[in-house]
Amino acid sequence: MKTIDLVVPCYNEEEGLEHFVTETNKVINTLPDYYFRYILVNDGSKDKTYLVMKRLAAKFDNIKYISFSRNFGKEAAMYAGLQHCDADYVVVMDADLQHPPAVFPQMLEAMEEGWDCCATKRDEREGESFFRGAFSKLFFRLSNRMTDVKNPYGAMDYRMMTRQMVNSILELSEVQRFSKGIFSWVGFDTKWITFKTVDRELGKSSWKFSSLFKYAIDGITCFSVTPLRFTAVMGAIIFVLSLIYILVTLIQTLFFGIQTPGYVTTLCAVLFLGGLTEMSIGVLGEYIGRIYMESKDRPIYITKFSNFEDEDNEEK
Ligand code: UDP
Numbered sequence: 001m002k003t004i005d006l007v008v009p010c011y012n013e014e015e016g017l018e019h020f021v022t023e024t025n026k027v028i029n030t031l032p033d034y035y036f037r038y039i040l041v042n043d044g045s046k047d048k049t050y051l052v053m054k055r056l057a058a059k060f061d062n063i064k065y066i067s068f069s070r071n072f073g074k075e076a077a078m079y080a081g082l083q084h085c086d087a088d089y090v091v092v093m094d095a096d097l098q099h100p101p102a103v104f105p106q107m108l109e110a111m112e113e114g115w116d117c118c119a120t121k122r123d124e125r126e127g128e129s130f131f132r133g134a135f136s137k138l139f140f141r142l143s144n145r146m147t148d149v150k151n152p153y154g155a156m157d158y159r160m161m162t163r164q165m166v167n168s169i170l171e172l173s174e175v176q177r178f179s180k181g182i183f184s185w186v187g188f189d190t191k192w193i194t195f196k197t198v199d200r201e202l203g204k205s206s207w208k209f210s211s212l213f214k215y216a217i218d219g220i221t222c223f224s225v226t227p228l229r230f231t232a233v234m235g236a237i238i239f240v241l242s243l244i245y246i247l248v249t250l251i252q253t254l255f256f257g258i259q260t261p262g263y264v265t266t267l268c269a270v271l272f273l274g275g276l277t278e279m280s281i282g283v284l285g286e287y288i289g290r291i292y293m294e295s296k297d298r299p300i301y302i303t304k305f306s307n308f309e310d311e312d313n314e315e316k
């Protein structure tokens, strides 16, 4: 019998977690040829998610959990889950049923056909504001262009993968994780399936527009140095242009005398170059910051409780 591990990051999901397990179990029961196991990762929730997890684990023996010492972010939670799985196929999915378990049969079909990964992308972006939609389209376009990461528009984290692929993902042990990029970077054959997105039923999304912006910057800087090259090219172009301008001004001055009123030119040059320098330093700083964080080599997450046998840290 093939085994499947479901890796589920949970942050403040006390309201919806039980409902998630009930709904998912309904689908699992229609697939008797596979053994499913849950790996719930409590990402330092501020509510009673952990207690709900413990209760569920006591009720169902196919529920494992890991509970972090604080909130480390969804990426860290996914990494922890992936580190603990040992099944033939591994699924990463959200706890809010926005990643419907109903597509498991479709995913399994693809896996049995020999694909290494069956990933999902959204079909329609209903309920998404025009601004947010335009922003994410721009992001997908930019990141596909600038990086080795190729994702279709609307790609989501929700996917089923082979163990082999999961092992490769675990080899990328960077602290600043950008899963969508990592999933794509490791390669392997991915089949994309679409489904209609659903709104979160219980609890609330922990995303803000500012985190979306940060997400976009991470997505590009984690996988590409194009922004650095862009500033270098920009500098080179301006250098050549200014050489020409200097030459013209010198000739003008030598042959036609000094033309004093240069107020606008001077002001424009100073402001433009100042702005550009600041921006380049900013880009540089973005990368240096990343090197700094990465060089500390801190753990990606810290476990407080778990019910995995080999980790003797279950709460007594
Ligand atoms: N999540 C997490 N850590 C966080 C934020 C979110 O583990 O710091 C989990 C959350 O519990 C959910 C998934 O990541 O299972 C997606 O979160 P959410 O629904 O808030 O994001 P959205 O669906 O809006 O992308």
Ligand code: MG
Pocket (backbone or CB within 6 Å): 094, 096, 098, 200, 205
């Ligand atoms: Mg959600």
